[in-house]
Amino acid sequence: MSALPAAHEIAAAVRSGDLTAEAVTRTALSQIERMDPALRCFTSVHRDRALRDARSLDARIRRGEAAGALAGVPFGVKDLYDVAGTVTLAGSKILRDNAPASVDAVLVQRLRAAGAVLLGCQNMDEFAYGFTTENHHYGATRNPHDHARSAGGSSGGSAAAVAAGFVALSLGSDTNGSIRVPASFCGVFGLKPTYGRLPRTGTFPFVHDLDHVGPFARTVTDLAVAYDVLQGYDAGDPACARRANEPTIPDLQQDAAGLRAAVLDDWFETGASAEALDAVRRVAEALGPIRKMTLPEARRARAAAFCLTCASGAALHRERLRERPGDFDPATRDRLYAGSLLPAVVLAQGQRLRRWFMARAAELFRHVDVLLAPATPDVAPLLGQKTLQLGREEVPLRPNIGMYTQPISFIGLPVVSVPVWTARGLPIGVQVIAPPWRESLALRVAAHLELRGVVGCAALPA
Amino acid sequence: MPVTASDINALSQLTDLPIPPQYHEGVAVQLTALLAQAELVLGLPLEPTVEPAPVFTP
Numbered sequence: 001m002s003a004l005p006a007a008h009e010i011a012a013a014v015r016s017g018d019l020t021a022e023a024v025t026r027t028a029l030s031q032i033e034r035m036d037p038a039l040r041c042f043t044s045v046h047r048d049r050a051l052r053d054a055r056s057l058d059a060r061i062r063r064g065e066a067a068g069a070l071a072g073v074p075f076g077v078k079d080l081y082d083v084a085g086t087v088t089l090a091g092s093k094i095l096r097d098n099a100p101a102s103v104d105a106v107l108v109q110r111l112r113a114a115g116a117v118l119l120g121c122q123n124m125d126e127f128a129y130g131f132t133t134e135n136h137h138y139g140a141t142r143n144p145h146d147h148a149r150s151a152g153g154s155s156g157g158s159a160a161a162v163a164a165g166f167v168a169l170s171l172g173s174d175t176n177g178s179i180r181v182p183a184s185f186c187g188v189f190g191l192k193p194t195y196g197r198l199p200r201t202g203t204f205p206f207v208h209d210l211d212h213v214g215p216f217a218r219t220v221t222d223l224a225v226a227y228d229v230l231q232g233y234d235a236g237d238p239a240c241a242r243r244a245n246e247p248t249i250p251d252l253q254q255d256a257a258g259l260r261a262a263v264l265d266d267w268f269e270t271g272a273s274a275e276a277l278d279a280v281r282r283v284a285e286a287l288g289p290i291r292k293m294t295l296p297e298a299r300r301a302r303a304a305a306f307c308l309t310c311a312s313g314a315a316l317h318r319e320r321l322r323e324r325p326g327d328f329d330p331a332t333r334d335r336l337y338a339g340s341l342l343p344a345v346v347l348a349q350g351q352r353l354r355r356w357f358m359a360r361a362a363e364l365f366r367h368v369d370v371l372l373a374p375a376t377p378d379v380a381p382l383l384g385q386k387t388l389q390l391g392r393e394e395v396p397l398r399p400n401i402g403m404y405t406q407p408i409s410f411i412g413l414p415v416v417s418v419p420v421w422t423a424r425g426l427p428i429g430v431q432v433i434a435p436p437w438r439e440s441l442a443l444r445v446a447a448h449l450e451l452r453g454v455v456g457c458a459a460l461p462a
Numbered sequence: 463m464p465v466t467a468s469d470i471n472a473l474s475q476l477t478d479l480p481i482p483p484q485y486h487e488g489v490a491v492q493l494t495a496l497l498a499q500a501e502l503v504l505g506l507p508l509e510p511t512v513e514p515a516p517v518f519t520p
Contacts, residue, residue, distance in 0.1 A: 209516060303502035310496055322479060330488065337481050338492035341473045346500040351514035353503060358515070399495065 004028055007073040007168035007222035011115065014072030017061065021054035021072030025117050028074040032119065032166045038147065040139045041161035043079045044086060045120040050074070053117045068115030069225055075169040078158045079121040080128060081105040082202040090204040091124040091154070093137045094320055094327050105202030106234050107171055107213060114229040119167055122157030126329040128173060128206040129313060129336075130154050131181050131401035132381070136329035140383050143185060144460055145426060149380040152182030152401070155216070159186040162216045164460065169226050170216045175206050176305055177375070177405025179214050183417040184429025185380035188457055189223045189446065190216045194436050195412025197243070201236030207312040208239070209351075210305065210409060218457040220447040223416070224248045227439065248440040256448035259369040259441070261287040264433075267298035268373040268404050271390025276374040276428055279420035283430045284372055286454045287445065293364050293371065301357040301407040304350035306399070311347055314339030331398065358411040365435040370445050374404050375417045375429030408433055416442040418455040427458070465493045 004010070004027065013019040029047055036042050054072065061067050077083065080090040082101035089095050103109075108118060123141045125133055133156025134140040141156040143149040144164040151160040155172025159182030162170050172179045174192040183190030191214045198213050205211055215230065217223040231245045263284050269277065284290045314321070314336045321328070321336055328336070364371060377390060381397055388397040408415055413436060417429040432449075434442040449455040467486035470493065474481040481489055 297506060300502045300506050303499035306499045307496065307503055318479060325482060325485065334485060334488035334492045335496075337470075337474075337479075337485060337489040338496050340477060340479050341470075341489075341493055342496060342500060346503050348514065349508070350503050351516060352508050352512045353506060354515035356506075356508055356512050396495075 004031070004074070004165045004168055006219045007070060007217060008219070008225055010073050010168060011069060011071045015061065015067045019072065021057040021117060022051065024072045025050050025054040025074055028119060028166060035164065036166065039142045039144060039160055039164055041122055041141055041157040041164065041166060042076065042120045043089065043123050043138050043157070046083070046086070046118065050117050050119050053112065057115055057117070068113065069229055070111060071115035073116040073169060074119050074167045075111055075116045075171070076119050076122045076158060076161050076167045077108060077171045078124050078155045078173055080124065080173060080204040081108055081171060083108060083118065083121060086121065088204050090128065091126040091135050091138065094324050101202070103202065106199045106236060107230050108202070110230055110232070111169070111226070116169065122161055122170060124157060125154035126332045127313070127317065128154040128175060128178055129332045131177065131398060133157060133182070134383060136331070142383070143380050145187060146380070148382055150185060150383050152185035152380060154178040156182045159183050159188055159190065159216050162186070162188045162218055163457070168218065169222060172214065172216060173203060174212045174214060174409060175210045176309060176409055177402035179216065180375045180405045180415060180417040180429060180431060181401055183216060183419070184375035184427065187419040187421070187427025188216050188218055189220055189419065190214065190417040191223050191227055191439065192409060192415045193227065193439050194414045196239045196241040197414070197437070197439065198230050199234030199237040199240040201234050205316065207309050209308060209312065212409065220443060220450045221252065224252050224443050227443070243437065246440060248443045251440055252443060252447050254444060256287070256444045259287065259445060260367070261370045261372055261445070262291045262293040262364070262368045264295055264371050264373040265292045266294045267407070271377055271393065272374050273378040275379060275422045276377055279422070279428045279430050280372055280374055282420060282454055283418065283449060286449055286452055291368070293368065295364060295407070296360050297357060298407040300353060301410050302403060304353045305406040305410040307342060307346050308350050310335055310339030311342045354410060357407070361411055361413065369434070369441055371433040373431045373433065375431050376401055377403060379422060379426040379428050405431065412436065414439040414442055416446045418446050418449055419457060420455055421458055465490045465497065
């Protein structure tokens with residue numbers, strides 16, 4: 001076996017005995033060993049544990065035991081998920097002194113229970129505060145499609161590892177766009193579920209009010225299989241909703257042609273590159289006549305997410321700022337200090353604005369099933385790039401990459417970021433945004449687009 | 463109005479979180495950007511009946 005097949009294909013082959021989990025794991029580990037030094041997707045690779053898990057699964061299959069929906073599927077996790085025996089770094093130097101985690105994060109447990117094999121922990125922006133994965137302590141993750149470009153962030157190592165074929169699945173987190181931005185830049189599928197859908201138990205937090213967790217994959221089927229395995233209430237996360245599982249695989253291939261879609265205009269077109277707008281147009285055309293809608297005051301919603309993030313992050317890291325300011329990534333530290341000086345009235349008003357803005361989104365969903373918007377204003381920037389061209393305006397790059405993702409996660413809507421390919425061979429993501437708790441709709445639309453060849457993962461350049 | 467390094471010095475005295483002088487300039491740049499966003503948040507009039515988003519359930 002040379003290249004890593006899709007997760008659902010691996011699982012089928014391992015269950016049927018055509019492949020062993022150990023062979024798949026060895027292939028993935030050797031790819032990582034050979035190619036990851038150039039890309040820096042992983043901060044730690046757990047070779048022995050992975051091979052032990054794979055052999056144990058193979059033994060269970062030989063005994064005729066049930067192997068699980070993700071039998072033998074190699075996966076990695078952003079380095080803010082607890083992995084038993086490993087220190088959860090969250091991209092920082094400061095947390096290196098912590099004790100290793102004693103148990104796996106709940107979502108890691110669920111993937112492993114379904115037969116998936118954990119290969120290691122993946123690079124990220126420090127404390128998840130960034131959109132580029134240019135980590136001061138662990139280096140920059142390079143984009144597999146163009147090594148001079150960013151993989152996006154903050155779950156950059158997780159998206160790039162899937163794009164590079166090191167793993168078939170990864171788990172990331174998304175507070176303001178940290179699944180959708182790297183999915184866009186790396187050309188893979190990413191799911192940010194509804195706020196509260198998946199438990200964050202055993203993950204290092206950033207902004208409790210806005211933190212989401214979710215998977216990356218190379219096919220929509222893989223994304224849906226993983227999501228179905230990950231679903232379920234867990235009391236360890238106070239924000240986790242007590243909802244019954246709603247499996248998405250049964251309806252995934254159901255025709256989406258009758259669904260009503262609209263393109264978000266106004267804020268979601270402002271400053272977008274021609275390639276970003278073209279990607280949205282191509283997705284919209286595949287879903288029927290193009291209809292546009294306005295989500296009012298998205299700029300202010302984004303501003304509120306920006307302020308809540310900065311201040312909540314500052315509160316979370318206050319003691320670390322006091323005791324070890326020199327050990328922060330400079331890009332993180334200055335923003336957290338600034339957040340500590342923000343007047344409280346902004347936070348109180350921001351939380352009310354959040355309720356108001358959700359009501360505006362609900363009005364749109366009375367008329368359409370899904371909304372479409374670019375995931376990022378442009379394709380992946382070059383590593384080290386400091387500014388971004390938004391129309392005629394040149395703005396600082398880092399805070400503005402997430403300008404189209406922030407208003408959506410602010411109100412917790414489920415989104416699948418789908419990869420579209422530009423004429424110059426670089427990917428860009430389009431957000432397929434569904435009403436709360438309707439992940440199944442966004443996944444159905446993504447499957448429809450994938451089947452028609454409008455979106456999909458591409459092979460890496462030779 | 464842009465925040466200055468001396469503003470940061472004064473503010474940090476009030477918040478019981480000392481900010482070392484070598485960071486004042488960088489923090490001033492970030493706080494200027496943050497306050498521009500805060501202005502947008504405070505600029506939308508909301509009816510008094512609009513509740514905050516989080517609901518605490520004891």
